[in-house]
Amino acid sequence: MKKIQITIHFTTLVDVKNIKSGDTIEISDETTMSGLLSILGIIERHQKYIVIMRNGEKSNLSAKLKNNDEIKLFLPVGGG
Amino acid sequence: MIAINKIDFIKQLTEKNEKKITDLLQKKTIGIAGCGGLGSNVAAALTRIGIKKLILIDFDKVVLSNLNRQFFFIDDIGKDKVDALSENLLKINPYIEIEKHNLKLTEKNITECLLNSDIIVEAFDEAQEKSMIINAFLEKKEFSEKYLICASGLAGYDSSNIIQTIKFNERIFIAGDFTSQACEKGVMAPRVWIAASHQANMIVRIIAGIKNV
Numbered sequence: 001m002k003k004i005q006i007t008i009h010f011t012t013l014v015d016v017k018n019i020k021s022g023d024t025i026e027i028s029d030e031t032t033m034s035g036l037l038s039i040l041g042i043i044e045r046h047q048k049y050i051v052i053m054r055n056g057e058k059s060n061l062s063a064k065l066k067n068n069d070e071i072k073l074f075l076p077v078g079g080g
Numbered sequence: 081m082i083a084i085n086k087i088d089f090i091k092q093l094t095e096k097n098e099k100k101i102t103d104l105l106q107k108k109t110i111g112i113a114g115c116g117g118l119g120s121n122v123a124a125a126l127t128r129i130g131i132k133k134l135i136l137i138d139f140d141k142v143v144l145s146n147l148n149r150q151f152f153f154i155d156d157i158g159k160d161k162v163d164a165l166s167e168n169l170l171k172i173n174p175y176i177e178i179e180k181h182n183l184k185l186t187e188k189n190i191t192e193c194l195l196n197s198d199i200i201v202e203a204f205d206e207a208q209e210k211s212m213i214i215n216a217f218l219e220k221k222e223f224s225e226k227y228l229i230c231a232s233g234l235a236g237y238d239s240s241n242i243i244q245t246i247k248f249n250e251r252i253f254i255a256g257d258f259t260s261q262a263c264e265k266g267v268m269a270p271r272v273w274i275a276a277s278h279q280a281n282m283i284v285r286i287i288a289g290i291k292n293v
Contacts, residue, residue: 049211051211051218053218075207075211076211076214076230077262078207078210078261078263079272080114080231080234080267
């Protein structure tokens with residue numbers, strides 16, 4: 001199992017564990033997007049509707065992460 | 081209604097606008113997804129400055145508690161929001177073009193409803209609905225040339241100054257403080273209007289050709 005590096009950006013209420021927006025982290029090359037969100041501490045209820053961008057394109061929970069991926073997360077909060 | 085033709089009406093309504101922006105506004109159609117606190121006030125702001133056309137989408141009816149922040153009046157209670165809002169906007173500009181969709185916007189009908197919009201306003205209440213429109217906007221090729229202006233975090237009465245507009249990607253902008261949730265802090269006119277005004281001004285900027293915050 002190899003390690004890959006990804007960079008994460010977020011503008012959201014999400015309580016992300018020990019990570020600042022723009023940080024690069026090291027994870028297993030087997031990690032899916034859903035797995036990454038769990039590592040970040042994003043609860044399953046929020047995973048169902050969080051907006052996920054990967055290298056500028058919309059992504060999804062089952063996508064497998066690759067080295068040097070740039071991930072952008074946005075979890076809206078209610079009110080309008 | 082006052083007896084004045086369209087050209088003279090628009091000229092006088094927009095007398096205080098910058099001239100070149102009025103000409104651009106008079107060519108644009110804005111889709112308003114949700115006609116509550118955000119959507120009704122974005123619609124009112126754009127109507128006042130002379131936008132050509134609005135597409136109003138909402139499935140709900142006006143209730144009294146809406147009046148703490150939404151562009152409705154006592155006489156509107158019980159009416160469909162798209163009808164009441166349309167009537168109120170026409171009282172500002174009787175020549176504005178309005179297309180109404182009295183329905184719940186979903187992934188299935190979003191393309192049909194918003195295809196003719198140049199810019200789309202996400203003005204929903206629920207977080208899941210906000211995500212739905214962003215994800216649909218990113219997925220559907222019909223939206224690839226359009227802009228989406230969202231809002232997230234406008235509840236309560238925390239500082240006005242932490243509400244900002246950010247550029248999420250080249251075609252999506254988001255206004256709000258990104259943390260204040262309605263379920264915890266309630267929603268009231270002042271901060272909802274600030275966020276709505278951020279959205280409306282971002283629309284004007286995009287129409288003016290300025291693609292940054």
